[in-house]
Amino acid sequence: MKDIILRLENIKKAFGDTQVLKGIHLEIHRGEFITLLGSSGCGKTTTLRIIAGLEDADEGRVILEGEDITHAVPNKRDVNTVFQNYALFPHMTVAENIGYGLKIRKKSKEEIRRKVEEMLSLVQLEGFGDRYPDQLSGGQRQRIAIARAAVLEPKVLLLDEPLGALDLKLRRQMQLELKRLQKSLGITFIYITHDQEEAINMSDRIAIMNHGVFEQIGTPNEIYYHPETSYVASFVGDANIYREDGKLYAVRSENVLIHEEEECTHEAVVLEKSFAGGQLRILFELSDGQRITASRYGIDAEVAVGQRMKIGWKVAVEVKEQKGGSDEED
Amino acid sequence: MKKKKTFSGIYVAVLTIITYVPIILTVIYSFNESKSSVSWTGFSLKWYEELFRDREIKEALINSLILAGSSCFLAVVLGTLGALGIFKMLEKPEQYKAFAKINNVMGYISMLPIMIPEIILGMVFLAVFSFMDLPFGMLTLIIAHTTFCIPYVFSMVKARLVGMDKALAEAALDMGATPFQVFWDITLPLIMPAVLSGTMLAFAMSFDDVVISIFVTGAKVNTLPVKIYTKLKTGVTPEINALATMMLLVTLILLMISSILSKKWKKK
Amino acid sequence: MKKTKGCIWLVMPMYIFTLIFVAFPFLYMFLLSFMSRAKVWGVDFTFTLANYEKILDPLYLGTFVDSFKLAFLSTGIIVLLGYPYGYFMARMSEKWKKRMMLLIMIPFWTSALIRLYGWIIVFRSNGILDKVLTGIGLTDSPLKLLYTYPAVVVGMVYGLFPFMVLAVYSSAEKMDYRLVEAARDLGASSVKAFFTVTLRLTLPGLLSGVILTFVPSMGLFFIADILGGNKILLVGNVIQEQMTKGRNIPFAAAMSVILMILTSLMMALYRRVSGTTELEGIM
Numbered sequence: 001m002k003d004i005i006l007r008l009e010n011i012k013k014a015f016g017d018t019q020v021l022k023g024i025h026l027e028i029h030r031g032e033f034i035t036l037l038g039s040s041g042c043g044k045t046t047t048l049r050i051i052a053g054l055e056d057a058d059e060g061r062v063i064l065e066g067e068d069i070t071h072a073v074p075n076k077r078d079v080n081t082v083f084q085n086y087a088l089f090p091h092m093t094v095a096e097n098i099g100y101g102l103k104i105r106k107k108s109k110e111e112i113r114r115k116v117e118e119m120l121s122l123v124q125l126e127g128f129g130d131r132y133p134d135q136l137s138g139g140q141r142q143r144i145a146i147a148r149a150a151v152l153e154p155k156v157l158l159l160d161e162p163l164g165a166l167d168l169k170l171r172r173q174m175q176l177e178l179k180r181l182q183k184s185l186g187i188t189f190i191y192i193t194h195d196q197e198e199a200i201n202m203s204d205r206i207a208i209m210n211h212g213v214f215e216q217i218g219t220p221n222e223i224y225y226h227p228e229t230s231y232v233a234s235f236v237g238d239a240n241i242y243r244e245d246g247k248l249y250a251v252r253s254e255n256v257l258i259h260e261e262e263e264c265t266h267e268a269v270v271l272e273k274s275f276a277g278g279q280l281r282i283l284f285e286l287s288d289g290q291r292i293t294a295s296r297y298g299i300d301a302e303v304a305v306g307q308r309m310k311i312g313w314k315v316a317v318e319v320k321e322q323k324g325g326s327d328e329e330d
Numbered sequence: 331m332k333k334k335k336t337f338s339g340i341y342v343a344v345l346t347i348i349t350y351v352p353i354i355l356t357v358i359y360s361f362n363e364s365k366s367s368v369s370w371t372g373f374s375l376k377w378y379e380e381l382f383r384d385r386e387i388k389e390a391l392i393n394s395l396i397l398a399g400s401s402c403f404l405a406v407v408l409g410t411l412g413a414l415g416i417f418k419m420l421e422k423p424e425q426y427k428a429f430a431k432i433n434n435v436m437g438y439i440s441m442l443p444i445m446i447p448e449i450i451l452g453m454v455f456l457a458v459f460s461f462m463d464l465p466f467g468m469l470t471l472i473i474a475h476t477t478f479c480i481p482y483v484f485s486m487v488k489a490r491l492v493g494m495d496k497a498l499a500e501a502a503l504d505m506g507a508t509p510f511q512v513f514w515d516i517t518l519p520l521i522m523p524a525v526l527s528g529t530m531l532a533f534a535m536s537f538d539d540v541v542i543s544i545f546v547t548g549a550k551v552n553t554l555p556v557k558i559y560t561k562l563k564t565g566v567t568p569e570i571n572a573l574a575t576m577m578l579l580v581t582l583i584l585l586m587i588s589s590i591l592s593k594k595w596k597k598k
Numbered sequence: 599m600k601k602t603k604g605c606i607w608l609v610m611p612m613y614i615f616t617l618i619f620v621a622f623p624f625l626y627m628f629l630l631s632f633m634s635r636a637k638v639w640g641v642d643f644t645f646t647l648a649n650y651e652k653i654l655d656p657l658y659l660g661t662f663v664d665s666f667k668l669a670f671l672s673t674g675i676i677v678l679l680g681y682p683y684g685y686f687m688a689r690m691s692e693k694w695k696k697r698m699m700l701l702i703m704i705p706f707w708t709s710a711l712i713r714l715y716g717w718i719i720v721f722r723s724n725g726i727l728d729k730v731l732t733g734i735g736l737t738d739s740p741l742k743l744l745y746t747y748p749a750v751v752v753g754m755v756y757g758l759f760p761f762m763v764l765a766v767y768s769s770a771e772k773m774d775y776r777l778v779e780a781a782r783d784l785g786a787s788s789v790k791a792f793f794t795v796t797l798r799l800t801l802p803g804l805l806s807g808v809i810l811t812f813v814p815s816m817g818l819f820f821i822a823d824i825l826g827g828n829k830i831l832l833v834g835n836v837i838q839e840q841m842t843k844g845r846n847i848p849f850a851a852a853m854s855v856i857l858m859i860l861t862s863l864m865m866a867l868y869r870r871v872s873g874t875t876e877l878e879g880i881m
Binding site for chain 3: 339359408409411414418419446456458460461484534538540541545558559570571577581589
Binding site for chain 1: 495497498500501502503504505506507508511515516519520
């Protein structure tokens with residue numbers, strides 16, 4: 001039995017006529033790094049805001065260490081948030097920003113100074129205390145925002161797409177740093193992102209959200225190799241969803257075989273060839289109209305658009321219909 | 331491309347110079363010995379001496395300062411609170427559905443004083459103050475000026491609030507601040523520049539107003555612009571030149587202070 | 599987060615003040631315009647339409663026409679002079695933008711009366727303008743421009759010019775100049791690019807500048823008073839005279855109502871065309 005620090009029970013939330021959260025359940029373990037992954041509008045930010053108390057759930061309960069905090073005001077909750085665009089106070093120095101929560105808690109000046117110094121060195125920005133946020137780079141602001149939330153030693157730290165505004169290189173670097181920070185702080189992280197690579201790189205567990213429900217909750221391995229629903233398979237693994245006899249199978253594009261092998265039993269015609277991320281992607285149409293994408297590194301596939309050939313696959317995982325409904329719904 | 335730059339530069343320069351011609355002439359003639367502004371007869375400071383001796387002008391100046399100061403103060407209090415209230419309601423449209431219509435109508439009415447020709451406002455106040463039986467003087471002046479000072483403060487502060495990142499207040503709340511602390515530590519410092527520039531604009535508008543003041547000033551109280559207006563109507567005296575120069579100087583100093591302050595603000 | 603409706607108390611003071619000192623007075627003005635004039639001073643509260651009939655009198659109707667003419671003329675000149683000015687300013691380097699802003703703000707913050715006063719010096723007979731013009735041989739005798747129509751127009755244009763410049767500037771400053779370059783790149787001539795891109799994108803500023811100059815120009819009676827002597831009669835002057843010397847408050851109210859309706863129509867038109875209620879430049 002794992003130590004549960006935060007539990008969401010049947011949370012529902014609607015904005016006007018739109019049901020954003022359709023009754024979600026989630027148990028978060030002490031000290032884990034859990035990621036809510038989903039495309040924009042799936043309800044992940046709303047979930048986070050409900051945990052933070054910035055949004056009020058219509059139904060359901062939020063339980064932090066056995067205590068019901070569903071309707072507690074945000075300033076009385078032992079959780080802190082790192083906001084999407086950092087939300088650093090522009091009129092305060094870096095040190096004042098980090099120390100703000102401590103000042104609110106009426107800590108002594110000496111203690112505030114010491115803790116701010118500690119945090120600054122933890123995020124490797126010693127000596128930046130007297131600067132103002134607009135004198136910092138995006139990556140530096142990001143670290144200050146994390147320091148500001150983490151200095152309060154919350155039970156749970158909420159991070160709302162904290163790396164969203166950074167460029168790719170900086171993102172990769174910050175991913176590692178965040179993971180390191182989480183380990184050294186020992187705080188539970190609830191992390192939000194729409195980038196599946198980021199989620200897989202950093203998380204202990206991933207909860208995949210789609211239209212206000214969780215499609216699957218599991219370790220990166222489980223999510224990647226054993227997708228439960230078609231949505232998970234296509235969102236995380238970039239898999240083809242193949243229908244046969246009323247069943248759904250997820251076929252990863254790299255597992256599609258195109259050379260004459262014994263598994264190649266499907267008649268197909270090449271519709272399109274394109275390069276993406278160093279990979280050759282070939283779009284096939286099967287005789288029953290279903291479309292399958294195959295991908296390869298390097299240019300080893302000598303196929304031409306319009307060419308007829310047989311394709312097949314060895315690895316196909318049976319998945320369920322996605323839970324959250326399709327995009328056409330709204 | 332080069333030619334275009336030269337043309338636009340000359341165009342702007344010529345118009346700017348024309349803008350300054352009457353102002354510079356006023357300054358030059360304030361040092362003219364002769365009473366007429368037709369010919370230059372020699373340098374003199376006598377009009378300044380006369381100006382400083384003029385008790386009526388001094389009184390009018392003090393009145394204008396009191397008037398602009400108090401109507402600005404009222405406008406800042408009412409306008410800032412109003413903007414904060416409206417903004418809070420805009421944030422939670424669900425909760426304040428019933429007020430949306432009222433806010434729209436009231437918003438329109440409160441902007442009226444700066445949306446219509448001033449003469450109408452003057453006329454309206456003259457009529458209504460005599461109906462209300464208010465004694466014409468400083469009180470009526472302050473009420474009238476407050477009505478047209480509020481929109482400047484209100485709309486500037488509101489624009490600033492709407493443009494403010496909502497996450498800032500949420501972040502403070504998230505870190506444990508009470509709503510009052512959020513207001514005091516975050517919202518107030520961030521809207522301060524808007525409050526100040528709204529106040530400055532309102533002060534200038536009030537200090538400069540002739541049209542409305544003429545209607546509501548009554549016989550006993552004179553504001554500086556009203557005084558200047560009557561002097562201009564009765565005949566030009568070089569004393570006005572000196573007064574204009576002094577006012578120009580004060581404007582310049584105030585603008586300089588405000589630009590230094592805003593620079594400091596930005597540095598922070 | 600179940601909060602009481604505390605925000606209402608924040609807006610209350612402003613609303614109460616606005617109701618008593620703006621809404622009520624305007625309502626009162628509207629009512630007054632249907633009242634009769636008392637024998638000596640004040641208002642006789644009996645219903646009449648006479649005030650509105652009186653406005654149709656060619657004498658008063660003429661002042662409306664004259665005021666509109668003057669307002670249109672001044673606004674037109676201000677647009678022609680101020681639009682390029684504001685636009686050029688927005689295209690200057692950051693350093694010059696700041697300098698120009700200061701140069702614009704100094705007259706803007708200076709008392710309107712004081713600035714008008716300078717023109718008296720310029721225009722008076724044998725004043726600076728006459729001396730310069732005869733000096734370079736353009737005219738033989740003094741023009742005696744003071745207390746003439748052109749002087750009033752110059753005064754109007756001069757007084758309201760900064761409003762237009764600031765409105766156009768703030769709109770042009772926000773414009774992405776690359777759009778003009780894109781249009782040129784796509785083959786538009788510079789004239790075509792101006793009308794299809796620049797003008798379209800700075801239209802909100804231009805329109806708000808028009809409102810900010812046209813509306814006040816209807817009521818600035820003191821400009822006509824000081825630079826036009828008593829020769830040029832505008833709606834503003836009539837309202838002022840009826841209130842003070844004429845003591846016919848109901849008639850002044852009726853004229854104000856008409857003037858207000860006309861300016862409100864302008865505002866409504868502005869809203870229609872620009873799609874916003876905010877006036878650019880000043881706020």
